[in-house]
Amino acid sequence: MNEKRTYLDPNxxxxxxxxxxxxxxxxxxxxxxxxxSPYQGFSVEFVEHRQYMPGDEIRYIDxxxxxxxxxxxxxxFEEDTNLRSYLVLDTSGSMGFxxxxxxxxxxxxxxxxxxxxxLTYLMLKQRDSVGLVTFDDRLExxxxxRNGPSHLHxxxxxxxxxxxxxxxxISTTFHELAQRIVRRxxxxxxxxxxxxxxxxxKSLKHFRHKKHEVIVFHILDPAELTFPFxxxxxxxxxxxxxxxxxxxxxxxxxxxxxxxxxxxxxxNGCNASSIDYVQxxxxxxxxxxxxxxxxxxxx
Amino acid sequence: MNLLNPLLLIGIIAAxxxxxxxxxxxxxxxxxxxxxxxxxxxxxxxxxxxxxxxQILILILRMLIIxxxxxxxxxxxxxxxxAMAAGERAKTSVVIILDNSYSMSYSGLQGTxxxxxxxxxxxxxxxxxxxxxASLILMSDIPDVVFKxxxxxxxxxxxxxxxxRISHKGTSxxxxxxxxxxxxxxxxxxxxRIYLLSDLGENGWQDWKEQTIPDDIEISIIRIxxxxxxxxxxxxxxxxxxxGTGVPIQITAKLKGTSEGQVIAELFVxxxxxxxxxxxxxxxxxxxxxxxxxxxxxxxxxxxxxxxLDDSRYFAIDVLGQLKVLxxxxxxxxxxxxxxxxxxxxxxxxxxxxxxxxxxxxxxSLDKYSAVMLVDVARLPDNVVRNLxxxxxxxxxxVIFVGKSADRDWYNNNxxxxxxxxxxxxxxxxxFTRISRWDxxxxxxxxxxxxxxxxxxxTPEIYSAFAITPKPGANVISSFEKNIPAILENxxxxxxTGKVIxxxxxxxxxxxxxxxxxxxxxxxxxxxxxxxxxxxxxxKNLLVGDIYSQNVYDKVDSxxxxxxxxxxxxxxxxxxxxxxxxxxxxxxxxxxxxxxxxEFKSVGIxxxxxxxxxxxxxGESDLKxxxxxxxxxxxxxxxxxxxxxESFEKITSETKSxxxxxxxxxxxxILMLLEVPLANRYxxxxxxxxx
Numbered sequence: 001m002n003e004k005r006t007y008l009d010p011n012x013x014x015x016x017x018x019x020x021x022x023x024x025x026x027x028x029x030x031x032x033x034x035x036x037s038p039y040q041g042f043s044v045e046f047v048e049h050r051q052y053m054p055g056d057e058i059r060y061i062d063x064x065x066x067x068x069x070x071x072x073x074x075x076x077f078e079e080d081t082n083l084r085s086y087l088v089l090d091t092s093g094s095m096g097f098x099x100x101x102x103x104x105x106x107x108x109x110x111x112x113x114x115x116x117x118x119l120t121y122l123m124l125k126q127r128d129s130v131g132l133v134t135f136d137d138r139l140e141x142x143x144x145x146r147n148g149p150s151h152l153h154x155x156x157x158x159x160x161x162x163x164x165x166x167x168x169x170i171s172t173t174f175h176e177l178a179q180r181i182v183r184r185x186x187x188x189x190x191x192x193x194x195x196x197x198x199x200x201x202k203s204l205k206h207f208r209h210k211k212h213e214v215i216v217f218h219i220l221d222p223a224e225l226t227f228p229f230x231x232x233x234x235x236x237x238x239x240x241x242x243x244x245x246x247x248x249x250x251x252x253x254x255x256x257x258x259x260x261x262x263x264x265x266x267x268n269g270c271n272a273s274s275i276d277y278v279q280x281x282x283x284x285x286x287x288x289x290x291x292x293x294x295x296x297x298x299x
Numbered sequence: 300m301n302l303l304n305p306l307l308l309i310g311i312i313a314a315x316x317x318x319x320x321x322x323x324x325x326x327x328x329x330x331x332x333x334x335x336x337x338x339x340x341x342x343x344x345x346x347x348x349x350x351x352x353x354q355i356l357i358l359i360l361r362m363l364i365i366x367x368x369x370x371x372x373x374x375x376x377x378x379x380x381x382a383m384a385a386g387e388r389a390k391t392s393v394v395i396i397l398d399n400s401y402s403m404s405y406s407g408l409q410g411t412x413x414x415x416x417x418x419x420x421x422x423x424x425x426x427x428x429x430x431x432x433a434s435l436i437l438m439s440d441i442p443d444v445v446f447k448x449x450x451x452x453x454x455x456x457x458x459x460x461x462x463x464r465i466s467h468k469g470t471s472x473x474x475x476x477x478x479x480x481x482x483x484x485x486x487x488x489x490x491x492r493i494y495l496l497s498d499l500g501e502n503g504w505q506d507w508k509e510q511t512i513p514d515d516i517e518i519s520i521i522r523i524x525x526x527x528x529x530x531x532x533x534x535x536x537x538x539x540x541x542x543g544t545g546v547p548i549q550i551t552a553k554l555k556g557t558s559e560g561q562v563i564a565e566l567f568v569x570x571x572x573x574x575x576x577x578x579x580x581x582x583x584x585x586x587x588x589x590x591x592x593x594x595x596x597x598x599x600x601x602x603x604x605x606x607x608l609d610d611s612r613y614f615a616i617d618v619l620g621q622l623k624v625l626x627x628x629x630x631x632x633x634x635x636x637x638x639x640x641x642x643x644x645x646x647x648x649x650x651x652x653x654x655x656x657x658x659x660x661x662x663x664s665l666d667k668y669s670a671v672m673l674v675d676v677a678r679l680p681d682n683v684v685r686n687l688x689x690x691x692x693x694x695x696x697x698v699i700f701v702g703k704s705a706d707r708d709w710y711n712n713n714x715x716x717x718x719x720x721x722x723x724x725x726x727x728x729x730x731f732t733r734i735s736r737w738d739x740x741x742x743x744x745x746x747x748x749x750x751x752x753x754x755x756x757x758t759p760e761i762y763s764a765f766a767i768t769p770k771p772g773a774n775v776i777s778s779f780e781k782n783i784p785a786i787l788e789n790x791x792x793x794x795x796t797g798k799v800i801x802x803x804x805x806x807x808x809x810x811x812x813x814x815x816x817x818x819x820x821x822x823x824x825x826x827x828x829x830x831x832x833x834x835x836x837x838x839k840n841l842l843v844g845d846i847y848s849q850n851v852y853d854k855v856d857s858x859x860x861x862x863x864x865x866x867x868x869x870x871x872x873x874x875x876x877x878x879x880x881x882x883x884x885x886x887x888x889x890x891x892x893x894x895x896x897x898e899f900k901s902v903g904i905x906x907x908x909x910x911x912x913x914x915x916x917x918g919e920s921d922l923k924x925x926x927x928x929x930x931x932x933x934x935x936x937x938x939x940x941x942x943x944x945e946s947f948e949k950i951t952s953e954t955k956s957x958x959x960x961x962x963x964x965x966x967x968x969i970l971m972l973l974e975v976p977l978a979n980r981y982x983x984x985x986x987x988x989x990x
Contacts, residue, residue, distance in 0.1 A: 094334035108334070168335070194335040224334060232328040237336040244336040245328065250350050255339065262338075 049073040083128040084145040084185030086212075087116045087155070088177065089162065090219075092136040093239030094194050096164025098282070099223030108219045111282040112190040113159040115217060118286050119188060120155045122294075124148070129185075132158055135173040136165035145185065167239040170195040174203030184211040193218050197262060201269035214275040217289060218266060222281045227255045302373045310369040317361035321354070357978055364970045371963035374489070392449050392486035393433040394479040395420045395456070398497035398523070399463060400439045400470040402919050405498070405524060405606040412524045413465050416496040419521055419943055420460045423494050424453050426947040434482050435459050438475040438497060439468035440915075441844065449486050467608065467843045467892045469919040470503030473510070476934075483516055492517045494941075495934075498524040499925045502918025507933050518938040520930060524922075530558035531609035531920035535599055535840075535913075540742065541828055542589045542618045543649030551584040552599040552612060556920060561602070568597040592620035594839070594909045596894045609920045613894050613911035615839040619649070623667060624827055626652045627660060628674030629704060633806035633814035637823035650827050657683060665690040670830050675702035675805035678709040691716050695797040696830035701765055702805030716799050718773035718789035722766030725783075731760035731811075734785050737777035742829045743786075744776075746821050755818040761785075761811045764803045779803075798830050839910040847871075847886040847895070847910055856900040861886050864893020864912065871897065 052061060052072035060074040095109035106114075116132065123130045129145035132155045141158055170191060181187070187207050193200055193216070207214045223229075229248035236243050263279055270277035278292050302308060333339070397420055403413040424433060432451040437443040443466075445459050476493070483491040491513075497503065499522055512518070531554065538549035552564060564583040566574035574585040578601065589595055594617050601610040626634050631654055639648040652672075655663055661682040665671055671690065673679075679687070691697055699717070701710065707721040734756050737744050747753045761779060769775055772790025779785045789799045806814035813819050841847060847861075858873040871886040889895070889912045897908045914920070931938045 097332065097334035192334060194338055221334065229329075229331065232324065234328050234330040235333040235336045235339055236330055238332050238334055240336075242336060243330070244339055246339060247347050247350050250347055251339070258338070258341070 048076050050076055083123075083126075084131070084183055085119075085123050085128050086131045086133055086145065086177075086181060086185055086187045087119060088133045088135070088174075088187060088189045088191070089113070089116050089159070090136070090168065090170070090189075090191030090193075091134045091140060091162045091165050092168035092192075093164045093166060093237075094168060094192055095219075096238055097192075097221050097224070099221050099228070106282055107164070108192055108221055108282055109162065109164050111280075112217070112219055113162060115190055115219075115286055115289050116188075117156050117159055118290060120152055122290060124152050130155060133177055134158070134162055135170075135177070137167045137169040137173070139173055139176060139180075140165065142180070164238065168195050171199035171203040174200070175206055178203070178206040178210050178212075181210065181212065184213075186213045186215065188215045188217065190217045190219060192220055192224075193262075193266060197265045197269065201266070201273070204270065204275055205273050208273050208275065214270075214273075215292065216266070216270055216275055216277045217292075218263070218277065218279040220279065220281050222283055225259065225281055227252050227259070302375050304373045307369060307373040310372070311366060313369065314362045314365040316365070317358055321358050353977065357974060360970055360974050360977070364967050364974065367963045367967035367970065371960045371967060374960040375963070389489035390430045390432075391427065391490040391492060392483055392488040393423065393427060393431065394436060394449070394482050394491075394493050395423060395433065395460070396436045396438050396442075396475045396479055396493060396495045396497070397460065397463065398438045398470060398495075398503075399443075399466045400500070400503070400919055401465060401467050401608045401914060402470070402498055402500050402606065402922060403523070404465045404608050405527060405529070405922060407524065407605070411465075412498050415943070416521075416523045417460055417463065419496055419523075419947075420494070421457055423947045424457050424460070427453055430488075432486065432488065434479075435463075436475050436478050436482075437463060437466065438470060438472065438495075438503075439466045440471045440474070441468065442471070442475040442478045444478050444482070446482075449482050465608075467890065467914055469915050469917070470497070470500055471506055472497070472499075472503045473507050476512075477510075480513060480516065484513070489515075490517075491515055492519060494519050494521060496521045496523055498522070498922070499930060500919060500921065501923045501925050502921065504925050504929070504933060505918060509933075512935040512937060514937070516937060518934050519941040520934070520938055521941050521943060522924070522927075523943070524924070526924050527605065527922040528557050528559070529606045529609070529920055529922045530554060530556045530562060530601060530604055531606070531914075531916045532599055532601060532612040533916050533920075535612050535614045537614065537616055539828065540616075540745070541832055542595075542616055543622070544590055544592050544618055544620055545588060545647060546649045547586050547588045548616070549584055549586050550597065550599070550614070551582055554578065554581045554583065554601070555916065556922075558604040563602045565600045566597065567600065569595055573597075589616075589618040592618050594618070594907075596909045596911060598894075606920065606922070608892070609914050609916050611892075612913050613840075613892065615894065615909045615911040617839070619831060621648070622650045622669040622827055622831055624650060624652050624670045624672060625655055625660075625663065625665065625668040626672045626674060627655050627657055628672070628676045628700070628805075630700075630702075630806040630814070631672070631674045633819070634672055634674055634700075634823060637814075637820045638827065640820060650824060661686055665695055666693065668695075670696040670698055670827055672698040672700070674700045675704045675807055675810075677704045678706045679713070681713075684713055687714075688716065691797045691799065693797070697797065697799045698802070698826060698830070699799065700802045700805035702807045702810040703763060704805075704807075705765075707765065716789060717770070718787040718799055718801050719767045719769045719784065722768060724763055724765050726763045727761065731762045732764070732779040732781070732783070733757050733761065734759060734777055735780045736782075737786075738774075741776045742832060743822070743825045746825055747818070752818075752821075755816065756822075758818065759804075759811055759813040759816045761804050761813075763810055767803055800826060800830070841889055841910060841912045842915045843889055843892055843912055844915075845889055845912070847884075847889060847897075849884040849897070849908070850881050851884060851899070851901070854902055855882055855884075856903070859884050859897050859899035861888075862896040862898070863888065864891045864895060873899075 049062060049065060050073065052074050056074050062073045062075045065071065065073045089112050091109060095112060096107050098105050098107040120130045124147070127147055129147045130151065131145035132141060132143040133139060134141040143155060143158060170193065204214055204216065227248070231248060232245065233248045234243050234245050267277050267279070276292065278289065280289060397416055399413060403411065403416065405412050409415060427433060432449045433453055433456045434446040434449045435456050437445060446456065450456065479493045493516060495518060532552050533555040534553045536551045536553060542548040550566060562578040564576050564578050565572055566585040566587065568587060573587060576583050576585065594615060596613065596615045598611055598613045603610050624638055635652040635654065636642070638650045638652040639645055641648050653668070657676060657679060661680060663686070665686060671687065687697060697716065701721060703724065705721070707724070710717060711720050737756060739748060747756050764779065764783060767784045769784060769787055774788050774790060775784045776788060777786040783803070785803050787801045804811045804813060855873060859871045860868050861871045862868050869888050871884050874883040874885065876882050884897070892912050892914045895910050895912055897910070899906055927940055931940070
């Protein structure tokens with residue numbers, strides 16, 4: 001089990017060439033680690049009987065068993081979902097950042113891709129429909145939600161192609177996307193959210209307004225959280241290429257304070273709008289994200 | 300601003316080091332790709348701007364620290380009024396120029412000028428602080444730099460001042476000032492001051508030449524004494540350079556200046572008082588007869604006034620014994636009479652002529668005669684010529700009168716020591732010629748220097764004479780009209796050869812009437828004295844500072860000892876023998892006026908001689924002080940008169956210079972202390988996580 005869990009480590013995953021394989025490893029490892037089948041739920045396919053409990057729907061009572069045993073049992077079915085999930089992946093330039101320049105470390109985008117791939121695999125396993133949206137300052141890719149094993153390959157191929165792009169314009173893109181998605185579903189946003197939080201939260205609310213469930217995976221690099229720089233540093237914007245000379249020592253406190261503020265602003269804003277907000281850094285194992293998803297899925 | 304260690308200023312280059320480090324560290328700025336600087340840019344950048352400003356401030360501070368340290372070590376000295384407020388009194392080098400010329404021995408109500416000056420000098424030294432240094436120059440015509448290098452041992456300088464004595468010299472301010480500049484040039488101290496303590500006698504400025512005085516030297520002039528009356532003996536004139544035993548000699552003291560009250564002059568000879576006279580006017584004369592041959596010394600002493608040093612004057616004179624002169628020729632009787640007017644019966648005469656026939660000359664021992672006189676002899680036998688030549692080569696003196704008897708060709712062919720070749724004999728028209736020119740400085744004519752006696756030289760009538768061509772080196776000391784040589788002497792090729800004097804006339808009445816003229820007697824006697832004088836050390840009266848020199852022909856066993864006027868025995872220099880076998884005694888320590896005794900052994904016998912050394916009273920005895928404005932005009936704008944009553948502490952401290960080096964170093968230290976917290980204000984803190 002432990003051996004399998006190591007595959008959930010993002011850095012370890014980065015060493016695996018195929019994203020599909022990586023995604024499967026993540027999910028399978030995650031599942032085996034849970035010791036619990038994830039495939040419970042309501043389904044057209046019978047699974048087992050369970051004694052009736054007050055509150056259970058009467059339509060699920062197995063009358064045949066009642067006839068035989070004079071007891072109320074209800075039938076449990078394997079769920080046949082119609083959940084439509086939208087993985088919304090930020091591919092803006094800032095997502096290409098990684099603080100650790102070693103070859104086995106990963107960028108925020110790569111982390112997001114693995115996360116998206118793992119979620120796709122998991123969701124398709126649950127027979128949910130999964131779609132993929134990538135964006136930077138505008139919508140780049142839109143793969144509508146589909147159900148079926150071949151769709152995994154479609155999405156993963158797209159993820160594998162994704163590269164850090166231009167500047168971010170999250171709120172505009174989200175508004176546009178909210179308008180575009182007609183049927184309600186689950187919107188999973190994977191982004192560093194380095195944009196105006198107020199505007200971003202507004203756009204997230206737009207999803208909620210459209211009755212979507214929203215999970216926000218706020219992906220940040222550990223360096224963005226700890227700001228481990230010192231001395232004179234010339235910061236070069238990965239999106240705009242603009243440079244900013246900074247005395248890192250001097251800014252550190254201010255930066256950390258502001259970053260803390262930003263995260264808490266997103267957190268509070270999301271809570272207020274019943275949006276699940278998960279702040280992760282690229283060193284956090286993926287199972288954490290998957291468990292978040294599943295807990296959301298159960299609702 | 301002056302820098303005492305200007306070379307250290309090179310260190311100012313080090314001030315560029317912080318700048319280089321600053322620029323280098325800017326080049327070392329890491330460039331980091333970052334997700335988005337929008338977020339960073341939204342931070343409060345005021346702090347960064349403040350930090351940058353602070354970095355520049357620290358950079359300036361560090362550069363300033365280095366500059367201040369370098370400047371501090373280079374020891375800048377400012378010269379301005381405000382500089383004193385900025386710095387402490389600069390270390391001071393003082394040169395005391397203490398006038399010890401003899402005019403400073405003038406005694407006033409508060410003591411001698413010299414004692415007052417010494418006291419003031421000691422007070423000046425008392426005003427010096429630790430780190431100051433000083434030197435002492437005793438000012439006379441030749442400055443005595445007591446400390447060749449400026450010294451910080453002030454007590455030593457004080458001791459030297461206490462032991463200083465008055466000199467017997469005159470004054471030259473300029474030479475002493477030059478020495479003082481030279482001493483102060485060596486000094487590293489920023490403040491340099493000369494204290495000139497002098498009576499500022501006018502004579503001290505006679506030789507002043509305009510010169511540039513270094514700007515960094517302040518001069519404080521302390522006048523000791525004002526104009527005053529003073530009488531001095533300027534000179535002693537002896538009527539003859541040599542005296543003969545029994546021959547009266549006139550000793551005349553020439554005075555200068557004035558003094559109050561009656562002045563009595565006293566004559567001392569060989570330490571005994573021999574005469575006294577009241578001084579009326581500017582001369583006082585004594586007549587004295589020396590009875591013994593040899594060198595005699597004497598002193599003329601006036602009633603002492605406030606400056607007693609120049610109230611006495613010394614002399615030394617050689618007194619000769621009887622001089623024997625061999626005279627031969629047709630008209631020798633005239634010469635005999637001129638040399639010894641008392642006639643043959645006067646056996647004690649100073650000059651005693653001895654007659655001999657021409658034949659006797661061949662066998663005569665000529666060495667015992669001071670001179671041989673040939674009075675118009677026609678020619679001489681060969682053996683006489685030989686005897687005369689030997690006499691001449693051995694240092695003997697010959698006087699030759701050529702008249703109408705002289706055989707011109709024989710003289711030209713046989714008497715090689717003649718100073719001239721004889722030509723044809725000329726008879727003057729209308730009847731005679733006269734002596735019209737003579738060398739007034741020649742000792743023979745020393746008695747004909749006043750107008751009355753000079754005229755007697757022109758009186759003789761010369762009826763005939765030879766046309767004469769002087770030989771090379773011969774000296775025509777007198778001429779007739781139309782420039783015909785009248786009296787000649789030979790130039791001596793070797794120092795030991797004798798002297799030959801030729802008269803182009805004779806006492807023959809057919810040749811001239813010279814024998815009848817009053818000038819003939821002194822002319823003959825002066826001729827003999829002159830010839831004798833060359834064998835004597837003629838220069839026996841010197842001034843302070845002169846070099847005594849004497850030729851010695853005899854064998855000298857060892858270097859002579861000279862006992863000065865104060866009783867100090869000093870070895871004189873004795874040169875090696877030259878080709879003529881002459882050695883020269885030299886002595887330059889004639890520092891004090893008085894009688895000096897010289898002693899040396901020659902062939903085991905002690906030889907003793909004397910000479911007199913006197914003050915050079917020209918100017919120094921005048922006691923006329925230079926005016927303040929003249930002095931300051933010469934010494935320049937740095938010179939200022941200072942009263943004896945002023946506080947020397949104040950004067951020495953009244954410096955326009957200040958050494959700000961210690962202040963600069965203190966400021967540098969303060970800035971260093973400021974720099975430390977400023978530089979550490981934004982020290983790197985341990986990283987912390989937002990989580």
